[in-house]
Amino acid sequence: GxxxxxxxxxADQSGPAISRYIYGQFSEHLGAGVYDGIWVGPDSKIPNVRGVRSDVVGALKAIKTPVIRWPGGCFADEYHWRDGIGPRDKRPSRKNNWWGGSPETNAFGTHEFMDFAEQVGADPYVAVNVGSSNPTVMREWIEYMTSPGEDTLAQERRANGRDKPWKVPFIGIGNESWGCGGEMTPEYYANEYRRFSSFFHKNSDNPAVRVASGANSFDVNWTDVVTKAAAKRMDAISLHYYTIQTGDWNKKGAATGFDKAAWGKSFAQTLRMDDLLRQHIAVLDRNDPQKRIGLYVDEWGTWYDTEPGTNPGHLYQLNTLRDGVLAAVNFNIFHKHAERVRMANIAQTINVLQAVILTKGDQMVLTPTYYAHQMYMPFQDSTAxxxxxxxxxxxxxxxxxxxxxxxxxxxxxxxxxxxxxxxxxxxxxxxxxxxxxxxxxxxxxxxxxxxxxxxxxxxxxxxxxxxxxxxxxxxxxxxxxxxxxxxxxxxxxxx
Ligand code: AHR
The missing domain is CATH 2.60.40.1180 (Golgi alpha-mannosidase II)
Structure with a gap:
């Protein structure tokens, strides 16, 4: 019908600016997201520049990917940045405890990530370890990345091949601190946030937006407690919301071969994003009436049962027309709330959850979700x-x-x-x-x-x-x- x-x-009226960062990506050390998806190593037969796949870089450039969040996710709160610098053959091998216990070779570390972001032309958004680390480790990583001086950390960066400091415009202080990032209460995290942000030293070397670890979906109390306690010390707070068609984390349903009812449920679930944003924004409007703090939806997208026959810890799922339409539905919602929603990062770029790109050996597929991003490019830095x-x-x-x-x-x-x-x-x-x-x-x-x-x-x-x-x-x-x-x-x- x-x-x-x-x-x-x-058209004679104008609404808020729509930030290009709404079209951001999230790339975690998870499954084949980084290894195979981004990093193949300089000796690979797959065309690469310094180990980073050229097909993937080209595809992300073509949709003007504005920002990439890394290294996690849950992985971030167990990551030690020193594991990922220096000669690659000397780097320690770790177990990726969150994601299938798979080996983490650390071949892709700070330099490789920054190189990848530079090749794509995207701004880096680095998430630091709060849950299992301390403010010194955070401060030293930030100095290593951003110090222009003669100090030992800057010299170490130079010895590892990078003279000029990197520009790191976004730094997340913890990830899902209510869950995999340390199982904290909002009161506890708010104190941790104040402690970590004291040693963050926001200044001309490190002007990064300080992103507080935000709420799990409808937990507005988290946003309230954390912003009441620490609004002055933050520039943004995150929010995570995944579209689970069944609403049941134990039985999420299939990514392909679904019926009409599953289609309807997926959209009913994803449309909750509108009310979700409205609720968190109402809290922010109370605790930050000057509207200084951005709300970053730095993880969103569909989450289905993993593809049969694949490692369940690798969150590999296929991507259909449903995902493409659903991405567009979310973009339209983000536009509506663009005054506060100044960044969003789909989970996750390659081979993980609602990926924009899938790879298999030297092959690459651009998903319907990729094409939704492509079609919405004119909305980057537009005015609603x-x-x-x-x-x-x-x-x-x-x-x-x-x-x-x-x-x-x-x-x-x-x-x-x-x-x-x-x-x-x-x-x-x-x-x-x-x-x-x-x-x-x-x-x-x-x-x-x-x-x-x-x-x-x-x-x-x-x-x-x-x-x-x-x-x-x-x-x-x-x-x-x-x-x-x-x-x-x-x-x-x-x-
Ligand atoms: O994107 C997969 C996982 O989902 C992330 O690591 C975590 O932050 C969230 O629970």
Whole structure:
């Protein structure tokens, strides 16, 4: 069928800036995320620059990846940065206790990560160990990375091949400190945060945004306690929310071969992001009325049962059209809350959870989630424009969800962009948009869809889910109509 809806685009008004960092990545030492996914080593037959895969760098550059968070995740609170510097053949081998007990060779350490980020053109976001370390270790790592001076740590960095200090614009103080990062209460973490941040020395060498370890989904008390106790000492606080279609961590459901009910549940779960952000922002508005502190959704995405036959500790899952549409739904939500939500990092870049890239040997696949990022590139550093819209509610095999969500912005190029994610499986959406006086001559754009709801891009096959030119846009006077196919993402530009 067809669903009709009307909307008004207030192009004469402007909303908050939409930070490019909303399109950030998270890359943990987990499964094949770093080893194989990023790092193949300089002697590999797979084309690489200083050990970093060139195909992956090219793909991340092509979507203008603005920031990469590293080294974890849970891994961060067990990581010792000294394990990962100096000659690679002398580095210790450790056990990755969080993720399958797999060997951690430390071949990919600070220098390799920074090189990777520089090759991609992304800003580094480093998470330091709070849970099983101390402020001295944190301070020394920061000095090693950022000191321009003659001090011994800076000289050690030089001896290891890097003369100039790196720019590290974002540093996270702990990760999931309520869970794998030390099982702390919010009161305990708030004190730890104050202690660690005392030795952080924010200054011209180290101007990094200090990111406090934030809440697990709806735990607004965490945000409240931590910001009440330490707002002055932080510049951002994180928030983690994973989309578990079943809502049950013990039985998360499959990434492929799912039914309509699973599609509906996935979107019902992911749409909770809107209310989640609203609740945490309400707390921040009370404890930080000047709106200085950013809310960083530095882990988000779908989490399914791991792919049968793979190491369950490696969190390898496939990625279908559902994930692509779901990414777009989240982008539209982030845009709405962009005044506070100044960064988001999808979990995780390569071969882990809702990956944008999958690799197998020398092959690489760009997932539907990758293409959602690509289509939304014009929203990086844009300015939101109010889009007044009410989407009719639909019932997807038992889940009541809005048929679609949408957002609009004025891009850095001065053009107006409108994005729509249609969650309806069987219905197209005819959207009538009043442009409220805006004069546009042309509408063009792209659409991401496929015949099957679990269509995916597979190794060695022609990709089944890629953006193609969108032909469903029409302009007449100050009316725009968009004919949006079922289960799709559409991004259009008005000229
Ligand atoms: O992304 C996988 C894991 O999820 C991260 O290591 C942790 O922070 C979260 O629980």
């Amino acid at each position: 067809e669903i009709s809806a009307t909307a008004t685009l207030r 424009i109010p889009l007044e819209i009410t989407a009719p509610e639909i019932d997807v095999a038992g889940s009541k969800i809005p048929a679609f969500n949408a957002s609009a912005a004025k891009g850095k190029d001065g053009k107006i962009y409108v994005a729509v994610a249609n969650m309806a499986l069987d219905d197209s959406v005819k959207l009538n948009v009043s442009l409220a006086g805006l004069k546009a001559k042309m509408v063009s754009g792209q659409v991401l869809t496929a015949d099957k709801m679990d269509a995916m891009n597979d190794f060695g096959a022609k990709p089944a889910v890629v953006p193609v030119p969108f032909k469903g846009g029409k302009l007449s006077g100050d009316r725009l109509t968009l004919d949006i196919p079922s289960k799709s993402v559409v991004v259009v530009r008005l000229d």
